[in-house]
Amino acid sequence: MEWHDDAIVLSVRQHGESGTILEALTRTHGRHMGLVRGGRKMKPVLQPGNSIRLQWRARLQEHLGNFACELDTARAGALMESREALAGLNAFTSVASATLPERGPLYEPVFVASTILLDAMLEDGLAHWGAIYVRWEAGLLEALGFGLDLSSCAATGETEDLVYVSPKSGRAVSAAAGAPYAGRLFPLPQFLLGSQNEVGADDIAAGLALTGHFLFERVLRPTGKPMPSARLRLDSLAGHQDGESK
Numbered sequence: 217m218e219w220h221d222d223a224i225v226l227s228v229r230q231h232g233e234s235g236t237i238l239e240a241l242t243r244t245h246g247r248h249m250g251l252v253r254g255g256r257k258m259k260p261v262l263q264p265g266n267s268i269r270l271q272w273r274a275r276l277q278e279h280l281g282n283f284a285c286e287l288d289t290a291r292a293g294a295l296m297e298s299r300e301a302l303a304g305l306n307a308f309t310s311v312a313s314a315t316l317p318e319r320g321p322l323y324e325p326v327f328v329a330s331t332i333l334l335d336a337m338l339e340d341g342l343a344h345w346g347a348i349y350v351r352w353e354a355g356l357l358e359a360l361g362f363g364l365d366l367s368s369c370a371a372t373g374e375t376e377d378l379v380y381v382s383p384k385s386g387r388a389v390s391a392a393a394g395a396p397y398a399g400r401l402f403p404l405p406q407f408l409l410g411s412q413n414e415v416g417a418d419d420i421a422a423g424l425a426l427t428g429h430f431l432f433e434r435v436l437r438p439t440g441k442p443m444p445s446a447r448l449r450l451d452s453l454a455g456h457q458d459g460e461s462k
Contacts, residue, residue: 217277221245222288223270224330226309228255228262238262238283239313240270243327247316248272250283261285263292264309265334294338301337303450304349308333310444315356315435323359326352342457347407347415349450350423353431354408362386362434364426366409369393379404386430402426417457424454 223240226247231237236255242248250272255262262268267289274281295301308330316323333352336345357363363386368375370387371394380394380401381387394401405419405426428451432443 217275217281218271218273219245221270221272222327223248223268223285224327224334225262225264225266225268225292226313227264228252230256236262237280238285240268240283241312241316241323241327241330242270243324245272246320246323247312247318249318250281252283252285258285260290261287263290265291265295265305267291267331267334291334291338295334298337298341300342300453303446303453304337304342304345305334306446307444307450308349308352310446311353311356311431314441314444315360315431326356326359329355342420342454343415343417346417346420346454347405347423350405350408350420350427353424353427357427357430357434360435362430364388364408364430366404378409381426383429383433386434402429417454421451421454421457424451 222243226241227239228236231251234254234256236252237249238252239249252258252262266287268285269288271284272281295305329352333345333348336348354364364381365386366378366388368388369378369390370382370385372390374390377391378388379391380389381404382389383402388404389401402425403422405423406413407415407419408423428443428447436443
């Protein structure tokens with residue numbers, strides 16, 4: 217069996233004397249793993265965040281199979297030069313690895329959004345790409361069948377003045393309906409509703425808290441997995457920036 221695909225490197229680990237096991241997020245084959253023979257010699261290519269072209273071969277579909285790969289877009293070096301970009305890269309790879317089932321359904325929208333996110337991380341700091349990261353996690357939840365419903369108020373059906381999200385239902389709540397329970401609801405960052413207003417550090421921190429909650433409660437905890445430490449570090453970094461902005 218054989219296929220070719222676009223992919224993003226998520227992780228690599230040593231296998232034998234010269235090989236590596238590559239974990240990649242592919243455009244049309246989901247999160248996939250395979251053996252790269254002589255992979256240690258390809259270390260500059262097989263760096264998390266790099267885009268590559270993959271060829272996968274195996275005798276049977278269920279086998280690990282062998283990868284042949286070539287570099288498409290090198291990002292890893294530039295991302296590692298920035299503390300914020302490195303934190304974002306580590307959060308992205310760890311969340312994708314922990315939540316996406318291996319060889320699961322096709323998640324092409326997640327792959328496309330991942331490419332956009334990684335390219336954004338090359339341009340500027342967390343203030344620039346933080347909202348894109350939150351949208352990526354919201355899209356990931358949608359792809360996994362746990363999308364947030366921000367279209368109308370869960371209590372009244374209203375579509376205006378939506379400022380909260382219920383931690384139980386994942387549905388939006390209006391300011392009036394949510395006022396008595398504000399301490400138990402998540403703030404709803406307006407950029408998730410398509411607002412064109414400037415996104416502040418507090419909006420990014422609130423967005424990360426929101427999507428992180430549902431990733432953990434609906435995807436990770438039911439399978440006995442913790443929230444990846446790299447994702448928690450991104451929370452901490454965003455919270456620190458939020459504190460500095462006040």
